[in-house]
Amino acid sequence: MPDTDTELLIIGAGPTGLFASFYAGLRGLGVTLLDSLPHLGGQVAALYPRKEIFDIAGFPAVTGQELVDRLVAQARLAEPVVRLDEAAGTLECGPDAVTVTTSSGRRIRAGAVLITAGIGRFTPRPLPALDTYAGSGVHHVVAEAETYTGRHVVIVGGGDSAVDWANTLVPHARRVTLVHRRKRFRAHEQSVTRLMDSTVRILTNSEIAEVHGTDRMEAVTVRDCGSQALLRLEADVLIPALGHIASLGPLTGWGLRLRGQQIEVATDMSTGVDRVYAAGDITTYPGKVRLMAVGFGEAATAVNNLAVRLRPGEDLFPGHSTDRPTAPPPQKEAAPWPM
Numbered sequence: 001m002p003d004t005d006t007e008l009l010i011i012g013a014g015p016t017g018l019f020a021s022f023y024a025g026l027r028g029l030g031v032t033l034l035d036s037l038p039h040l041g042g043q044v045a046a047l048y049p050r051k052e053i054f055d056i057a058g059f060p061a062v063t064g065q066e067l068v069d070r071l072v073a074q075a076r077l078a079e080p081v082v083r084l085d086e087a088a089g090t091l092e093c094g095p096d097a098v099t100v101t102t103s104s105g106r107r108i109r110a111g112a113v114l115i116t117a118g119i120g121r122f123t124p125r126p127l128p129a130l131d132t133y134a135g136s137g138v139h140h141v142v143a144e145a146e147t148y149t150g151r152h153v154v155i156v157g158g159g160d161s162a163v164d165w166a167n168t169l170v171p172h173a174r175r176v177t178l179v180h181r182r183k184r185f186r187a188h189e190q191s192v193t194r195l196m197d198s199t200v201r202i203l204t205n206s207e208i209a210e211v212h213g214t215d216r217m218e219a220v221t222v223r224d225c226g227s228q229a230l231l232r233l234e235a236d237v238l239i240p241a242l243g244h245i246a247s248l249g250p251l252t253g254w255g256l257r258l259r260g261q262q263i264e265v266a267t268d269m270s271t272g273v274d275r276v277y278a279a280g281d282i283t284t285y286p287g288k289v290r291l292m293a294v295g296f297g298e299a300a301t302a303v304n305n306l307a308v309r310l311r312p313g314e315d316l317f318p319g320h321s322t323d324r325p326t327a328p329p330p331q332k333e334a335a336p337w338p339m
Helices: 015-026 042-047 064-076 160-169 189-196 249-253 292-310
Strands: 004-011 031-034 081-083 088-093 098-102 107-115 121-124 152-156 175-179 201-203 206-213 217-224 230-234 237-240 244-247 262-264 276-278
Touching (some): 004 015, 004 081, 004 098, 004 292, 015 031, 015 292, 088 249, 107 292, 152 160, 152 206, 152 230, 160 175, 160 189, 175 206, 206 230, 217 237, 276 292
Parallel strands (some): 004 031, 004 107, 107 276, 152 175, 152 237, 175 201
Antiparallel strands (some): 088 098, 206 217, 217 230
16 A cells, blocks of 8 residues: 555544544644545444434434535545545654554554544443344344335334334334333433334343344244243344444553543543544543533544644634635645545
8 A cells, every 4th residue: 555644633533523624724734634434424323323313413213314414525625635435554653753554554654643432442332142043034234214114123122222213213114112121221311202202112131042043034932031931023134233342442542541432532622642633422520421412522622732833823713714715725636536
C-alpha cells in the first residue's frame, strides 16, 4: 500500500467522526478518515439503521440511516480522503508528526490523530442456543420493519435495543415475543412503558433453550430460569439483541490512559499521548454522558484545539459559521469517496 500524508487522521467514521471531518474542513484542515468497517456510519449504520433516534438537536425523530446520510453529505463538503475496511494498527510518534500503520500495511503520516471509534471494534454477544443452529432466520441486523409483516418474531434481550425493536416491529409482525433472562428491563423507562402497553408477549426470567428448524427457523423453546419449565413457540425470525463486545484492539498499545474500553481525555480532548486526541463514546472523564449530541460537541472541541496545535498562531475560537460566506473549500486534490 502506498504511504499517505495528511494533516489530520480521524479514526472512526461513525457520527462523531463524520462531523469531525466536516468541522475540520471548516478550519481548513486536510483530513483522512479511516474505519475498519466497509461502510460509513459506524455502529449506527451497522446495528440500527432503521431505528428512530430522539435526542439529536433539530430532529424530533430521525432514523439511524437518515442521520448517517445527512452526516455523510455534510462531511463530503470537506472532501476527506476515505479509507474503509482498514483498521488502525501501530502508532509511531515523531517530533512533528505521528505515523499510523493500518491493517493493510499502509503508513499514514499525520500532523495529529483524532480517535472517534465509538466502542471500538464490536462483535455481537453470543446466544448459546444458536451454537447448533445453522439455518436462516437469525437477524443480527434488523431489516425494514415491513419485512416482518405476518411473521412470528422472537427478540432476546432486555436493553434499549431489544425493547425498541419490539416496539418498532409489533405493528408489522403477526406476533412479537420478547424473551429476557431477568425480571426487570434495562431500557429507557418510557420505552418500557410503551412495551407494557403493547401486544408484545413478554417472557421475563426466561432464556432461549433451543432453536428448531433445518434450512429455516420454525420454532424456539423457551426455558423459565426458575421453574425450568419449557415452552415451545412458533418463530420465523430470531433477533438476538444482547449487546456487543467492544475491543480497542491495537489502540491498547498506543500508551493511552484507559479506563475499561474508554480513553481518558482532558478538557481539550487530548489523551496524554502527543498529537493524539479523542472524541465521542470512546472517551471518558468525570461527568461524561454518552450521547451522540455530546460526541458532536467533543468533535468540535477537539478539532479547534488541534487546529491551534497544527497551525500555531491561529485562534482557538474559529468564529461563528454564520459569518462564513460559503461552505468549506475542497482540498486541492480530488479525494476518493465511497458511494
